[in-house]
Amino acid sequence: xxxxxxxxxxxTFGTAPFFVRNLISAPPSGKLRLASFGASxxxxxxxxxxxxxxxxxxxxxxxxxxxxxxxxxxxxxDVKVYADWRExxxxxxxxxxxxxxxxxxxxxxxxxMASMRHGLHIYVQKPLTQNLYEARKLTQExxxxxxxxxxxxxxxxxxxxxxxxxxxxxxxxGKIKEVHAWSxxxxxxxxPMPNRTDPVPDTLNWxxxxxxxxxxxxxxxxxxxxxxxxxxxxxxATFGDMGCHIYDPVFxxxxxxxxxxxRSEGPAPNDxxxxxxxxxxxxxxxxxxxxxxTVSVTWYxxxxxPPAAIQALAGNRRLPGQGSIMIGTKGIMILPxxxxxxxLPEDQFKGFAIPQLETVDHYHEFVNAVLGKxxxxxxxxxxxxxxxxxxxxxxxxxxxxTTLEWEAKKLRFKNSKEATAFVRRTYRDGWKVKxx
Numbered sequence: 001x002x003x004x005x006x007x008x009x010x011x012t013f014g015t016a017p018f019f020v021r022n023l024i025s026a027p028p029s030g031k032l033r034l035a036s037f038g039a040s041x042x043x044x045x046x047x048x049x050x051x052x053x054x055x056x057x058x059x060x061x062x063x064x065x066x067x068x069x070x071x072x073x074x075x076x077x078d079v080k081v082y083a084d085w086r087e088x089x090x091x092x093x094x095x096x097x098x099x100x101x102x103x104x105x106x107x108x109x110x111x112x113m114a115s116m117r118h119g120l121h122i123y124v125q126k127p128l129t130q131n132l133y134e135a136r137k138l139t140q141e142x143x144x145x146x147x148x149x150x151x152x153x154x155x156x157x158x159x160x161x162x163x164x165x166x167x168x169x170x171x172x173x174g175k176i177k178e179v180h181a182w183s184x185x186x187x188x189x190x191x192p193m194p195n196r197t198d199p200v201p202d203t204l205n206w207x208x209x210x211x212x213x214x215x216x217x218x219x220x221x222x223x224x225x226x227x228x229x230x231x232x233x234x235x236x237a238t239f240g241d242m243g244c245h246i247y248d249p250v251f252x253x254x255x256x257x258x259x260x261x262x263r264s265e266g267p268a269p270n271d272x273x274x275x276x277x278x279x280x281x282x283x284x285x286x287x288x289x290x291x292x293x294t295v296s297v298t299w300y301x302x303x304x305x306p307p308a309a310i311q312a313l314a315g316n317r318r319l320p321g322q323g324s325i326m327i328g329t330k331g332i333m334i335l336p337x338x339x340x341x342x343x344l345p346e347d348q349f350k351g352f353a354i355p356q357l358e359t360v361d362h363y364h365e366f367v368n369a370v371l372g373k374x375x376x377x378x379x380x381x382x383x384x385x386x387x388x389x390x391x392x393x394x395x396x397x398x399x400x401x402t403t404l405e406w407e408a409k410k411l412r413f414k415n416s417k418e419a420t421a422f423v424r425r426t427y428r429d430g431w432k433v434k435x436x
Contacts, residue, residue, distance in 0.1 A: 019103055031379055032097040032370060035120070036061040037085055037111040040068035041124055043102025045329055046152060049363030050123060051076065055369055059096060062088045062206040065224070067201075083205045089305035098370055101125060102152075106234045107211045109134035110433045116141050117435055121370045123363070125152035125375035126244035127236055128387040133424035134392065136411060137436055139384030150366040150376040151383030153248050155338050157362040161249040164341040166355045167290060168253035172343060174330030175291035179250050180310055182300040182339075183242040187229040188269070188276035194219055204281065212427040230273045230386065236394050237274035238301040243390035244383075246337050247325055250297060251386050253326075254289045258408030259389055260299075266304065272350040280393040293409040299393055303406070315344065395422050 011259040030313040032055055039061045050060040058076045062085035065170035069081060099115040100123040101108050115122050122142070125405035128151050129135040155161050168176065197217035200206045213233045223229060229235035250256070255293055259282045267275040280299040286292050300306060311319060311413040313332050319325070320336035331349065343349040360377075368374040378388050388408070394402055398419070405414040412420045427433070 022147065023275070029057050031057045033057055033059040033095055034366060035059060035088060035092060035096050035115070036102070037098040037100065037107070037227070038067070038082070038102040039063035039072045041102070042152075043100075044072055046100045046102040046123065046125055046363070047072065048368060049154075049361075050098070053364050053367040054424065055371060056098070061226045064205045067202045068225075070145075071319060075307070081184075082210055086180055089114055093120075098123070098367070101217060104209075104228045104234050105130040105236050105430065106228075107212055107371055109318070109436060110212050110431070111263075112138055113141060113433050113435045118149055121148040121366075123150045123366050124154060124383075125391060127240045127385075128244075128383050129391075130234075130236060130240075131423065132388050132391050132395070132411060134436060135384045135387040139380040139436055142380040144295060148366065148376055149380040149383075150362070150368045150369070151244070151387070152362070153244050153377045153378055154243055154362040156248050156378050157360040157365060158338065158405050159243060159338050159357045159359045160338055161252075161335075162322070162357045162359075163355055164335045164358065167251040167341055167343070170327065170355075172331065172349075172352070173328030173333050175328060175418075176254055176289055176295060177291045177327050177329060178295065179254075179297040179324060179326050180300070180306040181239055181243075181246045181250060181297065182305055182319075182322065183246060184302065184321040185238045185242055186276045186302045187238040187241050187274065188302070189230045189273035190267075190270065190275065191273075192270065193272045194222060200366060203405040212425075212431045213429050215283070220304065222417065226253075232272060234271055235274065236391060237269075237278070238276065238279060239280065239299055239390060240338070242301070242322060243299065243393060244387060245257065246322060246389055247297070248378075248386060249335060250324055250381075251389065251403070254284075254295065256284045256295075256297075258385060259284045259286075259392060259397045259406055259434055260294065260390045260403050263403045264393070264398075264400050266397060266400065267398055268400050272353070275397055277304045278393070279304050279395055280391075280396055282389070286428055313344065315346075317342070317344075323389050324420075372392045395419065399424060425428070 058079050062082045082150040099120040102125045112122050112124050198217045198220040261283045263281045265279040266338045269275045278301045282297045283294050286294050307397050322337040324335050326333045333346040369376045407414050
């Protein structure tokens with residue numbers, strides 16, 4: 001085991017895969033060699049989900065906080081550990097085949113882009129990136145280099161979400177007229193930033209944790225661990241956390257493309273943190289699975305929920321804490337996160353034959369795709385546009401009660417230069433990444 005000290009210190013359902021012709025170099029063991037960005041929390045779940053495949057060995061990991069290494073090192077004692085992910089790639093890239101990213105949102109794009117530019121097939125946790133420009137660039141890079149890619153929306157491969165997609169596309173509830181989706185999480189903060197500076201723990205490389213974000217003082221428990229999701233420069237609010245999950249079966253079932261407009265009716269963020277209790281209205285172009293030329297999809301989080309008239313469609317059922325409701329011309333589908341779809345009204349669907357689908361291991365699907373045995377179901381060609389649509393939501397909260405007209409091809413808003421300014425961020429000096 002090697003430790004560098006602080007001081008020294010991925011298609012929509014059913015499309016064709018990219019089959020891999022050659023790996024970077026043939027690993028002597030015959031196994032794919034994995035690099036992980038992050039070692040704890042969701043990063044551990046990701047690296048472990050991939051490394052449990054019989055054809056994978058965890059070669060190295062980059063982790064900025066040495067207190068968060070124990071679990072990984074206990075199960076994978078031979079892994080090489082680095083505090084600086086750039087050093088890891090520089091030293092290990094010739095000994096790697098695949099990489100996974102499970103760090104805070106603001107570091108997804110830099111680490112994924114650098115990995116792909118070294119020819120590594122890539123698995124990135126949701127949301128794919130922290131802003132729209134990054135999502136577009138990662139999508140283009142994976143396609144250009146013909147790399148296997150997968151975004152970590154694991155429920156996409158579950159029988160619950162696959163069944164929902166199948167039911168909608170087979171017309172069980174008719175053409176979809178509107179969709180409402182929600183999460184009771186509250187990744188936001190209405191309080192001002194604490195007026196203090198705390199000493200950086202010796203176990204944490206604060207500069208590495210900040211990465212591409214602007215330098216700032218350390219405040220204990222305000223950013224790391226966990227609360228970074230609430231902060232404008234690091235996370236993507238509740239919608240960024242849960243939207244890629246909960247919008248996924250909607251996006252896939254209806255085969256949605258880029259939205260035409262987005263409008264926030266909820267509160268705006270303050271200078272440092274995202275707001276809570278969002279209500280965000282989207283209008284998407286209609287598809288073969290929707291009624292009319294457009295279809296509305298509305299997001300709610302925190303304490304917000306669909307209007308009473310929509311909730312009443314569930315009858316005596318109480319809506320789940322997270323999920324969606326699709327309203328069709330022939331019926332209604334409630335889809336809990338995570339649960340089997342519920343078709344209403346009950347009398348109409350009594351005895352209805354629900355498709356019997358199986359859950360696939362989302363992590364192992366990525367490995368098998370690299371091996372040329374299958375395809376990834378959330379390649380960046382699918383996950384990129386989904387992430388872009390989701391990230392328009394938090395961005396819109398900066399401009400309450402303003403209908404923003406989105407021009408996806410040019411990554412801009414037709415009617416707001418001010419909003420377009422948030423499509424891309426500026427990386428701090430010394431942290432720029434080629435391709436971004």
